[in-house]
Amino acid sequence: MDVEVRVFGGLESLIPGARFGQGIPLEVQEGCSVGLLLNRLAIPREKVFTMLVNGCHVTADAILKEGDRISLFPAIGGG
Amino acid sequence: MGKILRVNMSDRVARLEELPEKYSLLGGRALTSQIVFDEVPPDCNPLGPFNKLVIAPGLLSGTTAPSSGRLSVGGKSPLTGGIKEANAGGVSSQKLASLGIKAVIIEGRPSTDDWYLVKVSAAGADLIPANDLAGKGTYEVTAVLLERYGKEVGVITIGPAGEMLMATAGVTNNDNEGNSSRYAGRGGLGAVMGSKHVKAIVVDTGEHFGARVKDVEQFRAAARKFTECLRKHPITGSGLAAYGTDILMNIVNEVGALPTRNFHSGHFDQAREVSGEKLAEVAVARGGKATHSCMPGCVMHCSNIYPMPDGKVCAPIEYETAWALGPNLENANLDIVAKLNYICNDVGLDTIETGCALGVLMEAGVLPFGDGEAAVKALEEVEKATPLGRIIGSGSVCAGKVFGITHVPAAKGQGMPGYDPRACKGNGVTYATSPMGADHTAGYAVTANILRSGGYVDPLKPDGQVELSRNLQIATAAIDSAGLCLFVAFAVLDDPEALPAIIAMLNAQYGLQMTAEDVTKLGQQVLRTEREFNRLAGFTGADDSLPEFFVLEEFPPHNTRFDIDAKELSQVFNF
Numbered sequence: 001m002d003v004e005v006r007v008f009g010g011l012e013s014l015i016p017g018a019r020f021g022q023g024i025p026l027e028v029q030e031g032c033s034v035g036l037l038l039n040r041l042a043i044p045r046e047k048v049f050t051m052l053v054n055g056c057h058v059t060a061d062a063i064l065k066e067g068d069r070i071s072l073f074p075a076i077g078g079g
Numbered sequence: 080m081g082k083i084l085r086v087n088m089s090d091r092v093a094r095l096e097e098l099p100e101k102y103s104l105l106g107g108r109a110l111t112s113q114i115v116f117d118e119v120p121p122d123c124n125p126l127g128p129f130n131k132l133v134i135a136p137g138l139l140s141g142t143t144a145p146s147s148g149r150l151s152v153g154g155k156s157p158l159t160g161g162i163k164e165a166n167a168g169g170v171s172s173q174k175l176a177s178l179g180i181k182a183v184i185i186e187g188r189p190s191t192d193d194w195y196l197v198k199v200s201a202a203g204a205d206l207i208p209a210n211d212l213a214g215k216g217t218y219e220v221t222a223v224l225l226e227r228y229g230k231e232v233g234v235i236t237i238g239p240a241g242e243m244l245m246a247t248a249g250v251t252n253n254d255n256e257g258n259s260s261r262y263a264g265r266g267g268l269g270a271v272m273g274s275k276h277v278k279a280i281v282v283d284t285g286e287h288f289g290a291r292v293k294d295v296e297q298f299r300a301a302a303r304k305f306t307e308c309l310r311k312h313p314i315t316g317s318g319l320a321a322y323g324t325d326i327l328m329n330i331v332n333e334v335g336a337l338p339t340r341n342f343h344s345g346h347f348d349q350a351r352e353v354s355g356e357k358l359a360e361v362a363v364a365r366g367g368k369a370t371h372s373c374m375p376g377c378v379m380h381c382s383n384i385y386p387m388p389d390g391k392v393c394a395p396i397e398y399e400t401a402w403a404l405g406p407n408l409e410n411a412n413l414d415i416v417a418k419l420n421y422i423c424n425d426v427g428l429d430t431i432e433t434g435c436a437l438g439v440l441m442e443a444g445v446l447p448f449g450d451g452e453a454a455v456k457a458l459e460e461v462e463k464a465t466p467l468g469r470i471i472g473s474g475s476v477c478a479g480k481v482f483g484i485t486h487v488p489a490a491k492g493q494g495m496p497g498y499d500p501r502a503c504k505g506n507g508v509t510y511a512t513s514p515m516g517a518d519h520t521a522g523y524a525v526t527a528n529i530l531r532s533g534g535y536v537d538p539l540k541p542d543g544q545v546e547l548s549r550n551l552q553i554a555t556a557a558i559d560s561a562g563l564c565l566f567v568a569f570a571v572l573d574d575p576e577a578l579p580a581i582i583a584m585l586n587a588q589y590g591l592q593m594t595a596e597d598v599t600k601l602g603q604q605v606l607r608t609e610r611e612f613n614r615l616a617g618f619t620g621a622d623d624s625l626p627e628f629f630v631l632e633e634f635p636p637h638n639t640r641f642d643i644d645a646k647e648l649s650q651v652f653n654f
Contacts, residue, residue, distance in 0.1 A: 008329045008330065008356065009321075009322065009330075009356065010321060010322075012356075020356040020357075021329055021350070021354065049531070050330065050531060052333050052334060055334050055335040055636060056334075057334075057535065057537075071330075073329075074313070074318065075313035075314050075318050076314065076326050076327065076330055076530055077314030077315070077326075077530060077532065078326055078398050079519065079520055079525075079565060
């Protein structure tokens with residue numbers, strides 16, 4: 001199934017050719033979790049603080065569905 | 080211990096007086112709010128002779144505590160009609176504290192149209208005629224005064240907007256590089272300063288760390304500990320330094336809370352074009368800085384220096400400004416954001432209120448959404464005091480009234496910051512209930528709602544938001560009184576050693592034995608004082624609310640409404 005991943009806040013430097021905020025289309029297996037996706041992208045788990053699927057916070061064991069939009073961030077603050 | 084600089088503009092006398100004993104354990108917001116409560120009649124005209132402008136460094140300001148140089152500015156707000164405290168970084172707080180000055184009070188009103196500046200140094204205080212500065216932008220005023228009195232001075236000033244008594248006018252002071260861009264922006268306090276015909280306050284000392292500390296050894300140990308807490312937390316230690324506050328743009332957009340097109344939706348497709356990642360890229364490529372401190376002794380370095388195509392720099396561009404002048408207007412051009420930001424800094428306007436006002440004007444069809452050049456042209460009218468310029472300078476509620484727009488994002492008359500209450504419900508509670516009006520820093524629920532800092536509270540559900548906002552409003556009132564940058568809260572929320580280190584610094588500095596409970600009590604007391612002032616000024620429970628459309632209209636992409644009712648909101652201050 002097809003999903004789309006976006007990375008931000010410097011995580012883009014971990015994926016060759018990636019730009020922050022640009023959708024990366026990926027084909028994943030049924031039952032793929034967000035955590036598995038991180039492995040697939042070779043992003044170390046400890047570098048990711050926030051994982052969103054379709055704009056909602058999830059944990060690494062969340063299972064992906066067709067068409068999901070995944071957004072990944074390091075620890076972020078501001079005001 | 081310490082002095083009050085009292086400037087009476089009716090008599091045109093500036094004098095130093097002893098700080099009353101009852102104020103000896105107050106600073107920053109606690110002190111400005113208490114003095115406003117004690118000395119300003121709550122029913123006075125904010126632009127009349129009975130309002131006062133109160134400026135105070137925080138309890139820790141002027142010491143070597145990291146990131147402790149915030150300056151509080153207070154008074155009755157011409158925008159909300161209630162009590163107001165706005166705070167800024169820059170150099171002036173630490174300089175005032177180093178001179179032993181705990182508060183500056185500007186009162187009365189001159190009978191002529193002449194302008195003045197106040198100059199304070201170790202030698203005393205003077206009121207000096209300053210008609211030559213009237214009408215000038217803040218950048219020029221700051222440059223002139225740094226030239227005239229030396230590069231070491233702090234310049235607290237207002238732009239033409241404040242002189243013209245516009246309710247969106249802020250009070251600025253300079254950073255170490257002389258940029259007049261560190262704003263106590265919200266609530267029109269610049270107009271209060273303007274109503275008293277004070278164009279600038281010059282704080283003449285090269286000292287930043289000269290405040291008296293009772294137990295130097297204990298203080299040093301506690302400050303070292305607190306610095307360590309800030310350095311090891313990922314947000315305060317490296318996150319803020321890497322991209323600044325505009326790093327929020329993408330995450331707020333991805334969670335669907337980014338107010339777009341005057342608060343009609345929570346997602347802007349081009350948000351990344353005005354994000355912190357983009358800002359850092361462009362700033363560095365043009366020889367600016369993605370990492371910068373607004374005050375001496377800051378360890379978080381969240382500021383930036385953004386070179387503009389015309390050769391000037393905008394330092395900083397913050398998230399709130401990039402959002403208000405970006406996605407809120409459907410503008411995806413960062414150079415336009417910088418230009419609008421620079422004009423606001425120079426003319427003396429709060430960027431959040433300006434963005435909200437421009438958004439309302441765009442909804443009214445006065446300007447096209449997404450037309451950056453048209454927004455620049457409109458903003459340039461403020462200084463010229465054309466009718467449209469004056470409308471912009473009067474804020475979003477005024478703009479809505481004049482042009483018949485009900486979709487106005489404001490609470491207690493103040494324009495809303497960059498998180499829609501329907502997708503960030505904790506912030507919605509803060510906007511509705513804070514004595515400050517729609518103020519995000521007053522109780523920054525974004526921490527738990529969006530950033531998962533200090534826990535997690537689902538931003539799309541009503542559950543837990545009242546408690547979240549309450550706790551944050553109390554904690555923030557205390558931090559605002561210490562002179563600490565609010566961003567230390569990220570470390571305080573997650574690291575159990577951080578708050579004790581702050582308390583240890585306060586105890587060592589003032590010879591106290593405060594506990595965490597005392598800090599909570601301080602925050603609660605500040606809020607009680609502010610709410611009581613507002614009650615006497617005519618506010619009721621009905622004012623602790625949001626505009627109807629937030630309750631009635633579903634907000635895409637999550638299609639939620641603000642569903643925390645008046646009864647629940649009335650529980651926020653049940654202490």
